Amino acid sequence: MCGIVGYVGNKEAQRILLSGLRRLEYRGYDSAGIITAGRNGETLLREKGKVAELDKKVAESEHNDIIGIGHTRWATHGEPSERNAHPHHVGDIYLVHNGIIENYQDLKEVLADRGYEFASETDTEVFTALIDSIYQAQDKKDLHQAVVDSLQMVIGAYGIAVMAKGNLDEIVVARKGSPLVVGVGEEEVFIASDPSALVGHTDQVVYLRDDEVATCSKDGVHLTDATATKVDTVVEKLELDIQAIQKKGYDHFLLKEIFEQPETLRSTLNGRVLKEQDLLRLGGLNMTDDELREVKNVFIIGCGTAYYAGMLASYFIEQFTDDVVIHNAIASELRYRSFNVPENSVALFVSQSGETADTLACLQEMKRRGVKCLGIVNAVGSSIAREVDGGVYVHVGAEISVASTKAFTSQAVAMLLFGLVIAQAKGMSLKELRPYIAELDILPDEIQSTLNSQNEPIKTLAKKYAHYEHALYVGRDSLFPVALEGALKLKEISYIQSEGYAAGELKHGPIALIDDKFFEMAFVSDNWLYEKTMSNIIEMKARGGHIITVTNSEKAIGTEEVVRVDTKLELLAPLIFNVASQLFAYYVAVERGNDVDQPRNLAKSVTVE
Numbered sequence: 001m002c003g004i005v006g007y008v009g010n011k012e013a014q015r016i017l018l019s020g021l022r023r024l025e026y027r028g029y030d031s032a033g034i035i036t037a038g039r040n041g042e043t044l045l046r047e048k049g050k051v052a053e054l055d056k057k058v059a060e061s062e063h064n065d066i067i068g069i070g071h072t073r074w075a076t077h078g079e080p081s082e083r084n085a086h087p088h089h090v091g092d093i094y095l096v097h098n099g100i101i102e103n104y105q106d107l108k109e110v111l112a113d114r115g116y117e118f119a120s121e122t123d124t125e126v127f128t129a130l131i132d133s134i135y136q137a138q139d140k141k142d143l144h145q146a147v148v149d150s151l152q153m154v155i156g157a158y159g160i161a162v163m164a165k166g167n168l169d170e171i172v173v174a175r176k177g178s179p180l181v182v183g184v185g186e187e188e189v190f191i192a193s194d195p196s197a198l199v200g201h202t203d204q205v206v207y208l209r210d211d212e213v214a215t216c217s218k219d220g221v222h223l224t225d226a227t228a229t230k231v232d233t234v235v236e237k238l239e240l241d242i243q244a245i246q247k248k249g250y251d252h253f254l255l256k257e258i259f260e261q262p263e264t265l266r267s268t269l270n271g272r273v274l275k276e277q278d279l280l281r282l283g284g285l286n287m288t289d290d291e292l293r294e295v296k297n298v299f300i301i302g303c304g305t306a307y308y309a310g311m312l313a314s315y316f317i318e319q320f321t322d323d324v325v326i327h328n329a330i331a332s333e334l335r336y337r338s339f340n341v342p343e344n345s346v347a348l349f350v351s352q353s354g355e356t357a358d359t360l361a362c363l364q365e366m367k368r369r370g371v372k373c374l375g376i377v378n379a380v381g382s383s384i385a386r387e388v389d390g391g392v393y394v395h396v397g398a399e400i401s402v403a404s405t406k407a408f409t410s411q412a413v414a415m416l417l418f419g420l421v422i423a424q425a426k427g428m429s430l431k432e433l434r435p436y437i438a439e440l441d442i443l444p445d446e447i448q449s450t451l452n453s454q455n456e457p458i459k460t461l462a463k464k465y466a467h468y469e470h471a472l473y474v475g476r477d478s479l480f481p482v483a484l485e486g487a488l489k490l491k492e493i494s495y496i497q498s499e500g501y502a503a504g505e506l507k508h509g510p511i512a513l514i515d516d517k518f519f520e521m522a523f524v525s526d527n528w529l530y531e532k533t534m535s536n537i538i539e540m541k542a543r544g545g546h547i548i549t550v551t552n553s554e555k556a557i558g559t560e561e562v563v564r565v566d567t568k569l570e571l572l573a574p575l576i577f578n579v580a581s582q583l584f585a586y587y588v589a590v591e592r593g594n595d596v597d598q599p600r601n602l603a604k605s606v607t608v609e
């Protein structure tokens, strides 16, 4: 959560920082601030609300400064307010921080005894005072060393950028559990918690690793470990272009990302599904065929949409494996359970951002237990991607909207590929494999034709249901995770209270909810469970339900509304139903006038537990 930016060079720092913050705003949008410095001293500007509010303040106080740091906040300690906004300033030190300092109360008491007073409720202000107290005690001012010394005393997670009063040459950055990347240009350096803020400035980047500290100046990046011992700097090429982070004519990033799915899915499949050769290839797994053959248990771990993608993938994989048990786990639960890991297990960590704190914590625990860990990750170079033994990048490009859509589709498919690769190693014949390859081959086109045919009808449908305050989403078998994901999508962007249920569970409680304030979304597949699900629909109808049925069946349905999705797919049909459900959530949220890309109280990557 939270976005950090920094700049040191010869250009106007204020404008560079503001444009970086706008790109990072999806990480948090409770308040924003920048501190810049030049020949006339420092200017600290902070404002509650979005970056646009800060922008107005900057317009009234423009400075030709050449160094600065900035922050857009998702509140943890202390309400969203100007007082609690970053950068924090204590003594000679300015600090922006992403993460949580767990022992800040203890440090606060020590620092209060030394005469420090605190204006905010934040852990970050305490951290700032700590660095200042060390800095003030130095005979020869050394900001890098002051940061290194302070890090010995804090417990918790951080990505930080630090400036000192009167020092126009350096920004010191450090990370532990919260991403930071430094872009290196010609006599200038850019700092960001996400590489999207660097696009258009430079493609030469240095990803900080945990426990590294860097001094950034016009001369470049000077990197050390947590004991101030020099570390080699590895400069990598950033593969992200400006197109990928623009709306390209769509009203919202969310709609753009829904519509990108045929193309992003092709990127996921590219080079991995070789139809002509009847071959599947996953280069990054780093597992031999013998190791794949040994696999008996697959843990699939993630949060939110990534968790639901894992659940959907487990329904897929169970169709063609008979000696593999799949264990789906919510990362924020698993990390505090005393769970057992059987022999011959691998663990998949599913994450768009690759930074989700709970998923990362599970990864570290599984590694400690010696389990083979694989990532199903989108963000290249992210923490999870770096810590796993191997994995599958989903390659969907930047997903800017807080609500995850294109990542879900590609995560489910990437895990299906992993399941098929295991099955192949265990002896799945070509004849058995071909139908799956054939489905994967037509999936992008099928998604495209669903988008083309359903966009307008679903837009109209959404207008009719946008005034409801409650919704039930139901489905059976592999449409159950689609119901869960559909309900999550609707609630997070429309604020309609929506719950996903297994259709067969309705009679065990949820059916009591049905009244005129509710509508129900039922997913019905034209397969062996058709009659069973229709019985559930009839039961809801008998109780006055306002039911929208999404189905690939041509039979008469008889509910208030029916969305017909036309698909030849069998195994992968749920992904088509899900696209219809994404469009519905999007248009309901638009109809309700919500901030679709940046829903209230949320942030794109959840780097706090």
Ligand code: M6R
Pocket (backbone or CB within 6 Å): 303, 304, 305, 306, 350, 351, 352, 353, 354, 355, 356, 359, 402, 403, 404, 405, 488, 489, 492, 604, 605, 606
């Ligand atoms: O970056 P991750 O995939 O690890 O994020 C996991 C969840 O935070 C994320 O899917 C969240 O639930 C989305 N807002 C759902 O749209």
